[in-house]
Amino acid sequence: MQDNLQSSSYKHLEQKSKYTNLFLRWFLYFVLILFASYFIFPLYVMIVTSLKTMEEIRQGTLLTWPNGLNFDSWAVAWGGRGYGAGDTFLKPYFWNSIKMVVPAVFFSTFIGAMTGYVLTKWRFKGDQWVFLFLLFGCFIPFQAILLPMARTLGVLGISNSVIGLVLVHTVYGIPFTTLFFRNYYVSVPTELVKAARIDGAGFFKIFFKILLPISAPIIVVTVIWQFTQIWNDFLFGSTFSFGEAAPIQVALNNMVLSSTSVKEYNVDMASAIIAGIPTLIVYVLAGKYFIRGLTSGAVKG
């Protein structure tokens, strides 16, 4: 008798918890979808607007679907209208940016890996102070160094050039890349370096043959971080370069803000997307390594 009573009351509880779980699950989905749409909404507006003609934009609302796939505004944003003065378009500046980003990312990552290697595996007196001062670099507001940097670039004779921007971005990337690599190499057993030294490998050989081949996760993290930072930078680009040497973010700004005639929202939107695409590609290609690299701990040998 008692057993029956108890089992029926358990059944009731079971039912109840089933409904509660179901409700919570649906509520969770609802909230997630809500937030996801909130974040995706601007992108939607950008893409849709870039595919509309000016006529459509004036008549419809922000959310209306375009009449057809019209890539004219993309072509204008990328290649211009084909008349002389005052025709700003992204193509040359896109290549400027590539020419700036690729070497800057490469050098800052490489130098960061080297410094991280030295700070963990070839410790010297006062190395923790060197690391501390490097860390300061992460916290210095970039506005504070604009003037001294401009002067430096002037003295070196590379102001208003892509090379100048490469130098600036490399130098200001080093604190971050060093931090990444140092924290990664700290978890690599120092015995590896000892074994290699006994085997007769020197400073560079150990770095290139032993450590670099196991650094893929942290290299991906660093490259994504640096690529995004440098590609999206506007401050350095607009301060240290103008005209022909400007990177894409500066050109985008010039294009959108300095047009004297009617505002062409579709071209503006297309330009903004073009300027953002490379970082998106990098994230899509290497994103999963990004998370893995950030969380990966010890190297299992």
Added chain:
Amino acid sequence: MKTLKIEDLSKNFGTTEVLKKINLEIDEGNFLVLLGPSGCGKSTLLNIIAGLETINEGSVYIDDYNVSKVEPKDRNIAMVFQSYALYPSMNVRENMIFGLKQAKTSKEKIQEQLEKVSKFLQVDQLLERKPSQLSGGQRQRVAIGRALVREPRIFLFDEPLSNLDAKLRVEMRREIKKLHQQLKTTVVYVTHDQTEAMSLGTNIAIMNHGVIQQNDTPENIYNKPNNTFVADFIGSPSMNLIAGSLKQNSDKTSFIAEGSNLEIPINDYRFKEKSNLSNKEVFFGVRPEHIFSKKFNESDFEITLSAELSEYIGHEQIVTFNYSNQEILAKFPSTSKIEVNKELNLYFDLTQISIFDKNSKERI
């Protein structure tokens, strides 16, 4: 000619003295174990022999040649590490020949060495595998192989078995012993495990606080510890050290424990110095395994004590006794019945005792 000689070696990290005036010699083909608690400087000493650490004072000789300032690769040594330290990005073959390639050895010679060593260590089936695809024991073997292919004068082992589980550790211990028997290469081996040290070493150097406490054969370390540190460190449970004083009457010498008036005759104990023994404050050392519950030898000393605690550990039991308020441990076979809180006749094997000065802690 000594294969390895260390002279007045001192090392400090900043203000901490890690090694103090170390002197050490090893003959060709010997197996020297550096044994000590963590932080005693044994690993630092090994790293100095390898050339991975610099020296503050003193020198290291290999084959009578002063190598104190010679690079690790030129010292003709090879080292096996605790974490194996196999290069993760290389497969077994590349791991094993990395050193030979650095030394610009000819291709034929490399191939020959690789085949010989990999067969010998039974890793010839694993050559294409990455370290991450190997088991603990296989990694250990490859690490030893990497050291072997270089045909070094001296093998250095830095706690090579600590990362293995208990069963594998015993197996690998035997393999290292076999290896040494076959190759007869000189070995310096660092460990904190006394069983490993006892079973492997032809010589054991026990270290504490950067000083070598005793450097001797395993038998002497066990039977004739130099001081109370060695006596306490070796053996499990460690040697009973009973505080008391000596009494000398004409030709007879005896020991009286603190708070007791029972005289234990120790006429047959070989003192280093026979004189001035009377009333000397000492520790009377007797190992738990040298206390019996039955009389075995004619010279065994009978004493009645009460048992306080019995710990059963399978093949034996460890019983705690109270000897005038000092704890004494004894080891008995687990088959003998011991009743707690009851008086029991015990027999000390007086041929196996050690006596230490209470102040200097040295054996007398």
